[in-house]
Amino acid sequence: MPVLRAFPARSVVALLLLVGCPRPQIVAGPPPDPGALYIEAKKAHGIPETLTCDAKAFVEAPENSGRYALHLSVKRPASLRIEALTAIGDPAAVLVADQGRFALLDLRSNVFYRGPATPENLSRLIPAPLRDEELVALITGDIPELPGGRPDSAARDGDGYRLVILSPRLRQDVVLGGDFRVVQVRRSDAANNLLWSVGLDEHDDASGAQLPRLLHLEAPAGKIKVDLRLRNVLAGKPPPSGAFLLGVPPGMRVEEVQ
Numbered sequence: 001m002p003v004l005r006a007f008p009a010r011s012v013v014a015l016l017l018l019v020g021c022p023r024p025q026i027v028a029g030p031p032p033d034p035g036a037l038y039i040e041a042k043k044a045h046g047i048p049e050t051l052t053c054d055a056k057a058f059v060e061a062p063e064n065s066g067r068y069a070l071h072l073s074v075k076r077p078a079s080l081r082i083e084a085l086t087a088i089g090d091p092a093a094v095l096v097a098d099q100g101r102f103a104l105l106d107l108r109s110n111v112f113y114r115g116p117a118t119p120e121n122l123s124r125l126i127p128a129p130l131r132d133e134e135l136v137a138l139i140t141g142d143i144p145e146l147p148g149g150r151p152d153s154a155a156r157d158g159d160g161y162r163l164v165i166l167s168p169r170l171r172q173d174v175v176l177g178g179d180f181r182v183v184q185v186r187r188s189d190a191a192n193n194l195l196w197s198v199g200l201d202e203h204d205d206a207s208g209a210q211l212p213r214l215l216h217l218e219a220p221a222g223k224i225k226v227d228l229r230l231r232n233v234l235a236g237k238p239p240p241s242g243a244f245l246l247g248v249p250p251g252m253r254v255e256e257v258q
Contacts (some may be wrong), residue, residue: 034151037163037176038143044180045142047209048235050075058227061127068126072230073239074140078117078133081243082125095125097132098244105246112248115257128226129196129219138198139230141182141211146172170195181210194220207235 055070069089073081080097094105102117104124115121117132128135134144149167156162159178164171171192175184186197196219200212211233217226248254 031156032154032161034154034163037154037161038151038165041143041163041174041176041180041182045140045182045209048140048207048211050238051140051211051233051235052237052239053230053233055231056229057126058229059126060223060225062223064123064125064127070126072139073243074136075239075244076136076140078131078136079244080122080132080136081239084125093125094246095122096244096246097122100132102132103246105249105252110252112252112254113257114254118258121257126226127219127222127224128217129222129224130217138182138185138200138212138215140235141200141203141209143174143182144172144185146170146187177210179210182212204233207233209235211235 052073055072057068057070059065069085071083082095083091084093086092092107096103097117100117102115102121104113119129137144146165146167149165152166153164161176163174169190171188173186177183181203182200184199187195199216202213203210213230215228
């Protein structure tokens with residue numbers, strides 16, 4: 001009668017792990033061309049043109065820390081409306097940016113701010129060192145434009161890619177999934193000091209695009225961390241007429257800012 005040899009328990013466990021656990025998929029082949037990869041990634045995020053949603057913002061920063069209920073409306077390339085709501089859903093502040101101009105109606109202090117749509121002015125509501133077009137791109141799951149930048153290098157990373165975009169003074173590192181979803185964007189200066197990083201997660205492709213439901217921003221120099229959770233996302237339907245216009249209410253103090 002044949003003798004059955006006993007395997008050590010550790011060998012059995014190791015064999016089961018090898019059989020039952022799929023290994024990470026590695027994309028074989030030469031490194032991708034950075035210019036072609038950038039074009040394909042941008043093409044994959046050509047939609048949506050517009051997006052509206054409810055959101056929760058969790059902010060850690062020297063100013064404006066706290067939790068905020070928001071309603072967002074964006075239109076590419078750089079139109080933005082953020083309504084910060086009270087506990088009962090009434091507006092506490094409304095910020096708009098359109099065609100390079102900014103306005104903030106702050107009902108908490110009865111002040112109307114207006115001026116250029118700089119990162120500093122946009123941070124008067126939710127702190128983030130981002131331009132208006134960068135905010136719109138990230139909310140819609142796209143790669144933000146790096147002014148004066150060009151694709152410099154690319155590499156395969158698991159089943160996705162890493163793409164480096166360089167300008168004379170800045171570097172932008174982009175992590176992409178195999179389906180070109182944007183997973184992370186890091187912006188650094190010429191000395192490789194991190195200016196900001198945004199991670200994008202919980203993507204939803206129901207609209208035909210890879211839209212993130214969670215964005216996590218860190219800006220070390222400003223000691224800023226922001227988690228933005230999006231829900232009730234409506235993609236492709238234009239916001240109401242006048243969504244990106246904001247007039248001065250009667251009797252409100254106006255402050256011009258630069």
